Amino acid sequence: MLEAQEYVRLQVITARAAVSRPFYFHDVVEQFEQIGIGSLTVVVLTGFFTGAVLALQTGITLDQFGARPFVGRLISASMIKELGPVLTGLMLAGRIGSGIAAELGSMVVTDQINALRALGTDPIRKLVVPRVLAGFFMAPVLTVIANTVGIIGGWLIAVFQLRVASSLYWSSIIEGLYMDDAIMGIVKPFCLGYVIVTIGCHVGLRTTGGTQGVGRATTAAVVAASVAVIAVDFFVTRLMITLLY
Amino acid sequence: MTTQPVTDRQTAVIDAEPPAIVLEHVNLAFDTNVILRDVSFSLLPGHTKIILGASGSGKSTILKLILGLLKPDGGRIYVNGERADTMSERELMAVRADLGMVFQEGALFDSLTVAENVGYKLYEETDLPIAEVRARVEEVLGFVRLEEFIDRRPSELSGGQRRRVAIARAMAAKPGILLYDEATTGLDPITATTIDEEMVKLRDLEGVSSIIVTHQLRDAFFVAEHEAIRERQGFRINRAGAAKADEAEFIMLRDGVVAFEGNAAELRASRDEYIRTFLS
Numbered sequence: 001m002l003e004a005q006e007y008v009r010l011q012v013i014t015a016r017a018a019v020s021r022p023f024y025f026h027d028v029v030e031q032f033e034q035i036g037i038g039s040l041t042v043v044v045l046t047g048f049f050t051g052a053v054l055a056l057q058t059g060i061t062l063d064q065f066g067a068r069p070f071v072g073r074l075i076s077a078s079m080i081k082e083l084g085p086v087l088t089g090l091m092l093a094g095r096i097g098s099g100i101a102a103e104l105g106s107m108v109v110t111d112q113i114n115a116l117r118a119l120g121t122d123p124i125r126k127l128v129v130p131r132v133l134a135g136f137f138m139a140p141v142l143t144v145i146a147n148t149v150g151i152i153g154g155w156l157i158a159v160f161q162l163r164v165a166s167s168l169y170w171s172s173i174i175e176g177l178y179m180d181d182a183i184m185g186i187v188k189p190f191c192l193g194y195v196i197v198t199i200g201c202h203v204g205l206r207t208t209g210g211t212q213g214v215g216r217a218t219t220a221a222v223v224a225a226s227v228a229v230i231a232v233d234f235f236v237t238r239l240m241i242t243l244l245y
Numbered sequence: 246m247t248t249q250p251v252t253d254r255q256t257a258v259i260d261a262e263p264p265a266i267v268l269e270h271v272n273l274a275f276d277t278n279v280i281l282r283d284v285s286f287s288l289l290p291g292h293t294k295i296i297l298g299a300s301g302s303g304k305s306t307i308l309k310l311i312l313g314l315l316k317p318d319g320g321r322i323y324v325n326g327e328r329a330d331t332m333s334e335r336e337l338m339a340v341r342a343d344l345g346m347v348f349q350e351g352a353l354f355d356s357l358t359v360a361e362n363v364g365y366k367l368y369e370e371t372d373l374p375i376a377e378v379r380a381r382v383e384e385v386l387g388f389v390r391l392e393e394f395i396d397r398r399p400s401e402l403s404g405g406q407r408r409r410v411a412i413a414r415a416m417a418a419k420p421g422i423l424l425y426d427e428a429t430t431g432l433d434p435i436t437a438t439t440i441d442e443e444m445v446k447l448r449d450l451e452g453v454s455s456i457i458v459t460h461q462l463r464d465a466f467f468v469a470e471h472e473a474i475r476e477r478q479g480f481r482i483n484r485a486g487a488a489k490a491d492e493a494e495f496i497m498l499r500d501g502v503v504a505f506e507g508n509a510a511e512l513r514a515s516r517d518e519y520i521r522t523f524l525s
Contacts, residue, residue: 024369111352114314118346119366119414120338126369 007202010124014132014198017125024126031134035096035197036141042091043142044149050083051075051150055157068162072169073176075154080177080185084147086233089192092139093225097200100131101221104204105214113205128201132194139193140186147185180244188236195232199225263326265290265422265454266311271320271330273306273501280306281501284320286494288454290421293444295465296458297523298498304458305349307498308424311456312346313337325421345415346424351407353399359386359410360395366418385413389443405436412443416453423447423455429464441467442482449473450480462524469493469509497523 058074104127107113116123151173158164203221207213264287273281281303288294298304309315310322313329322330324340332340353362364382367373373381386392389409399407408428415423425444429437441464447453449472459465470493472485495512497505497520505512505520515521 022370106355110350111348112354114309114312115346115348115352115354117314117334118312118341118344118348120341120370121365122334122338 006206007198010128010202010205011198013124014128014201017122018129018133022125024130027126027130028133031130032138035092035131035134036138039092039095039138039142040145042095043088043146046087046091047079047084047146047149048153050087050146051079051153051155052157054078054083054150055154055162059158059162069164069168070172070176071158071162071164072151072154072172075158076151076173076176077181079147079150079154081181082233082237084143084150085185085188085192086229088139088143088146088189089196089229089233090226092135092142092193093196093229094222096135097196097221097225098218100197100200101204101207102214102218104201105207105217108205108207109210109213123205128205131197131201135193135197136190137193139189139196143185143189183244184237184240187240188233191232191236192229195228196225199228262290264288264323265325266294266456267321267323268307268310269321269323271307271310271317271322273303273310273315273317279501281310281317284498284501284503286496286503286506288422288456290454291448291452292454293448293468293493294456294496295469295493296456296496296498297460297462297465299460299523302498303501304460304498305426308346308426308456308458311424312341312344342418343421344424345418345420345422347408347411347415347426347428349427349430351399351411353407353410353414355399357398358395359391359397359399359402362399362410363413363417365414371418381417382413385417386410388416388446389413390439403436405432405439408432408436408440409443412440412447416447416451419451421452421454423453425455425457425459427459427461428457429459429461434463437461437464438467440464441471442473444468445471445482446473446480450475465495466509469495 054075055071059068059071062068062071062074113123116126155166155169158169159166200221203217203224207217209216266288268287269285271281271284284307286294296304296307306315310317311324311329313332317330320330321328325343327340329337329340354365357365360379360382361368363385364378367378367381383392383395386395389412391406391409391413394402394406399410402410412428428444429440432440444455444457445468448455457465457468470485470490471482472489474481474483491508494506494508496503497512499519505515505517512520513524
């Protein structure tokens with residue numbers, strides 16, 4: 001209960017700090033680079049192989065109904081609505097959530113957070129706001145990249161393994177894609193990015209117990225963020241279905 | 246003999262000024278664990294207060310309370326005449342502008358260079374031109390004799406060098422009050438003496454008021470009983486006269502309570518069994 005209260009409190013003070021001065025622009029740019037560019041490789045690889053394996057698996061299933069040419073439709077819908085946001089979210093939870101918790105946790109246990117405050121800097125403005133902004137805005141960008149690469153991975157399998165005509169694959173992708181799906185696919189990563197980063201910051205800033213505590217905080221952040229990704233995905237999907245369909 | 250009247254006059258002027266820091270009946274407990282009980286003392290401008298005590302006696306907590314990093318459960322804390330214990334985090338930023346703190350392990354920022362660490366406050370929290378900040382950074386690093394390490398990372402420094410960088414960082418923005426939290430703990434005697442000399446220099450040459458938290462008696466008595474004298478070619482550290490040594494006050498904490506308050510001579514002469522054991 002106290003954890004939840006403190007988590008909400010962190011979000012309130014972060015929101016206040018994000019819209020008032022001083023604003024550490026340099027740190028925001030740095031975090032956009034670290035979270036965005038730094039996560040590109042893992043997200044691209046995850047997206048590619050997810051799209052490829054999806055094509056392989058669905059190809060076999062669709063064959064039973066003689067629907068192999070529709071493999072593109074299935075891949076685009078699955079990737080954009082569900083797999084792209086969730087898998088990107090899980091990758092970010094592992095990479096960003098753990099990194100933030102470990103970094104902030106180490107700063108707490110080595111008194112660097114207190115040193116920041118002693119030097120007249122608000123740690124929320126300096127450390128939390130840039131990370132939250134970067135997580136919030138870069139998660140959708142990374143998700144779009146993962147979706148794109150996933151569809152390309154599916155295309156490679158569809159064309160070279162399943163022997164589906166390339167033009168048929170792409171026309172099937174476009175036919176299977178609706179605006180509502182695209183909206184759902186782009187709204188989700190905003191929520192997931194925000195949740196992953198705020199959990200990482202919350203857990204990191206509440207670290208106690210020296211280096212062992214940092215280890216515990218890192219594990220806790222990854223577990224909590226991963227579960228949160230799945231849970232938030234469910235609730236956002238439910239909400240979006242109500243609003244859009 | 247020649248310096249005695251000057252020291253007395255300076256002391257008289259200093260004593261007329263309001264205290265730099267005042268703690269009045271401060272209490273703090275975490276759940277049922279009492280950390281500080283009815284702690285009161287004041288620090289005069291340009292003077293040194295040395296807080297002694299065993300590990301866990303609440304020494305470092307006092308510094309955190311003064312900085313506003315912790316809030317007391319009861320009592321009042323004044324910094325430069327302003328009541329700090331009731332201030333919000335935003336209001337405390339102004340109070341902290343005149344406070345510098347040297348943390349126990351240095352607490353240097355790993356990701357920044359020595360220059361960026363030392364100039365952090367000036368780079369981030371002021372509008373000073375970069376060249377001016379760089380000049381100040383070089384000046385304070387020269388003060389702690391670490392100019393050649395300006396572009397190194399904290400991980401490339403020894404323990405003693407990191408503490409000296411921490412001192413340079415604390416003094417870069419020219420605060421009137423410096424708080425040292427176990428600045429010499431874990432260091433060899435030669436490096437510890439170098440740090441002690443920096444504290445004496447800052448007090449006597451820069452007029453900085455200081456609170457020194459330590460359980461290293463050798464360092465505590467060194468700072469209390471030495472003085473820095475400016476010379477044409479730098480400075481000299483001498484054994485202080487009786488009047489100068491009297492200015493440094495000791496506080497002995499025992500289980501969160503002030504067990505002793507007085508100067509070095511009074512501390513040495515104490516008949517209290519706990520203090521005798523601590524000093525032995």
